Amino acid sequence: MSTMTREETEALIAEVLEVYPDKAKKDRTKHLAANDVSVEQSKKCITSNRKSLPGVMTIRGCAYAGSKGVVWGPIKDMIHISHGPVGCGQYSRAGRRNYYVGTTGVDTFGTMNFTSDFQEKDIVFGGDKKLAKLIEEVEQLFPLHKGISVQSECPIGLIGDDIESVSKKATVAIEKPVIPVRCEGFRGVSQSLGHHIANDAIRDWVLDKRDGQTYESTPYDVAIIGDYNIGGDAWATRILLEEMGLRVVAQWSGDGTIAEMMNTPKVKLNLLHCYRSMNYISRHMEEKYGIPYMEYNFFGPTKIVESCRKIAAFFDDSVKEKTEAMIARYQVMMDAIIAKYKPRLQGKKVMLYVGGLRPRHVIGAYEDLGMEVIGTGYEFAHNDDYDRTIKEMGDATLLYDDVTGFELEEFVKRLKPDMVGSGIKEKYIFQKMGIPLRQMHSWDYSGPYHGYDGFAIFARDMDIALSNPTFKNLTPPWKKVAEEEVKKAA
Amino acid sequence: MANIMIRQGEKGLTFYLPKRDLEASIESIEFDTPEKWGGELKLDNGGSYYIDPIAKPPRLPISLRAKRLGAAED
Numbered sequence: 239m240s241t242m243t244r245e246e247t248e249a250l251i252a253e254v255l256e257v258y259p260d261k262a263k264k265d266r267t268k269h270l271a272a273n274d275v276s277v278e279q280s281k282k283c284i285t286s287n288r289k290s291l292p293g294v295m296t297i298r299g300c301a302y303a304g305s306k307g308v309v310w311g312p313i314k315d316m317i318h319i320s321h322g323p324v325g326c327g328q329y330s331r332a333g334r335r336n337y338y339v340g341t342t343g344v345d346t347f348g349t350m351n352f353t354s355d356f357q358e359k360d361i362v363f364g365g366d367k368k369l370a371k372l373i374e375e376v377e378q379l380f381p382l383h384k385g386i387s388v389q390s391e392c393p394i395g396l397i398g399d400d401i402e403s404v405s406k407k408a409t410v411a412i413e414k415p416v417i418p419v420r421c422e423g424f425r426g427v428s429q430s431l432g433h434h435i436a437n438d439a440i441r442d443w444v445l446d447k448r449d450g451q452t453y454e455s456t457p458y459d460v461a462i463i464g465d466y467n468i469g470g471d472a473w474a475t476r477i478l479l480e481e482m483g484l485r486v487v488a489q490w491s492g493d494g495t496i497a498e499m500m501n502t503p504k505v506k507l508n509l510l511h512c513y514r515s516m517n518y519i520s521r522h523m524e525e526k527y528g529i530p531y532m533e534y535n536f537f538g539p540t541k542i543v544e545s546c547r548k549i550a551a552f553f554d555d556s557v558k559e560k561t562e563a564m565i566a567r568y569q570v571m572m573d574a575i576i577a578k579y580k581p582r583l584q585g586k587k588v589m590l591y592v593g594g595l596r597p598r599h600v601i602g603a604y605e606d607l608g609m610e611v612i613g614t615g616y617e618f619a620h621n622d623d624y625d626r627t628i629k630e631m632g633d634a635t636l637l638y639d640d641v642t643g644f645e646l647e648e649f650v651k652r653l654k655p656d657m658v659g660s661g662i663k664e665k666y667i668f669q670k671m672g673i674p675l676r677q678m679h680s681w682d683y684s685g686p687y688h689g690y691d692g693f694a695i696f697a698r699d700m701d702i703a704l705s706n707p708t709f710k711n712l713t714p715p716w717k718k719v720a721e722e723e724v725k726k727a728a
Numbered sequence: 729m730a731n732i733m734i735r736q737g738e739k740g741l742t743f744y745l746p747k748r749d750l751e752a753s754i755e756s757i758e759f760d761t762p763e764k765w766g767g768e769l770k771l772d773n774g775g776s777y778y779i780d781p782i783a784k785p786p787r788l789p790i791s792l793r794a795k796r797l798g799a800a801e802d
Binding site for chain 2: 287434
């Protein structure tokens, strides 16, 4: 259903890459592709999870961002120490909008920044003593915390500090888990390795701590894995699952606690939303505890209905009945929303460039509103993500992996989408070009977008962005110059 | 030698190499009987690995040590 043919898309890629030197061109060609729905395996058409090209503007993060920012950060009743210089923790503090319930600074610590604030002397003489002192102080000042994680920044790995030994000693001293995480920023090519390291740390230091303890379980226990409660997403998901008759034991990790994580091995089914960042722990639990995991998608009514039925299939008839009743109940609300917004949004084109799961998961939600996704790409996906994306996208649409600032701008100029869905770094570039942009990382300070309630907000947000009269009055500077020249010539 | 994990996917067995975050489906397995299971694994990405034949595991997924016979083309 794409507006472009395969040849046109390929020509566009070649044209955009024209400005690069030969070596760079060769490298970047592999990361850009026209989608081919007949291909089963993405690696035949697109390469991913490779080191970014030096000299281009990439939008990727680092392993520390993946571990502290994404996986560990939202666990609200733990204190996450950014171990190293002050900047990494401070500039990423509370930026991801992981909502939680609790009294910050007393029993929850989500938006606070704890750092060991490395100085020159700590680099020269090592920072282990400082870390031990910091843990002692944390325990004194915030006695209601339930555990500490030590998130390493680059210097820790470079100077070879032994945070594991400090953590082990501190665990005994304060009688609470202290977890060293080796997520130094220089590891790996993107934040993706940070997710993996964080998952492995949870596996080794948290997950099995309550094995063998008695636990009152029900046949309907599930865990939400890989939902970071951005703008309240996990809550919008949770109410649906509870209405289906399931008991949500744990939320990983938005609005989650360390106790929930320790209880997760007791659940019957793991529901995996962000496959990229938490498939590791799901695989581990499947092998060790025999808990199956299932990927689901709670963006847009079509996908929600599909996912809910798939989840219900794991359980008995009472869950299936409740699920159907829920779907029927919300269908009325969804029909009203689609009736209101579809005529306003029908046929609009969107380009996406995000990370994690959203470049493929939100496609269904846009399609429910009659919009079309003409290009999509991930910051840090692997081949298995593109395997899943190829089926969601139309034939000959544009796919871009780890796209550079220049390429994305050029693609947007040529494809002329009605809106772009990306992050804060792209937002003002495209808005100055006269194209509305919604941040799909933080939901542009709105949300939730998951679940039925989230779809209502999603539809409204897309409408207010696209129908904003500002963009009609905004002539980009380069077009203004052209207009003046035309006038002068006349 | 590398640690790998074999999992029952929707369409047959899948192969996962945690070290490289590589997921691929297994196209063929040399031995597939209750007593003897394993041998050479051919992957759909062109790679092949060898696992020592064992009795068929009662439950998948299972983590095993595997030897790389042929690398997947990159």
